[in-house]
Amino acid sequence: MYVQVSTRPDITFVVEVLGRYLSNPGMQHWKVVKRAMYYLKRTKGYMLTYHKFDSLEIIRYSDSDFAGCQDSKHSTSGYIFMLARGTIS
Incomplete structure (x- = not known):
């Protein structure tokens, strides 16, 4: 992982x-x-690539579903953080 x-x-x-x-x-x-x-x-x-920007704005995207797992009916969620248009988490 x-x-x-x-x-x-x-x-x-x-x-x-x-x-x-x-x-x-x-x-x-x-x-x-x-x-x-x-x-x-x-x-x-x-590889991850980062570009030089004047502003180091952190952007966060997230998504989730309710009981979307076909086997267990558990919910799933995920997120991504970006800095300088590159993924950091």
Whole structure:
């Protein structure tokens, strides 16, 4: 999870969803893990980029749903913070 939180916000959703099935993964979950690893291999040169701006405004976006998980009916929420048009959290 360190990779997705600190350096790869593009994989946050997949890691979060797969994390729900760590105790009892099925074949479909392993297929998604394999695809995620293949994606990481293909995009290993990707990096976070920050630009110089006069103002260091922090922007926050968030989203949530109510009982959206098909398996457990749990709610899900997420957020992203941006600084200088680059993701920081």
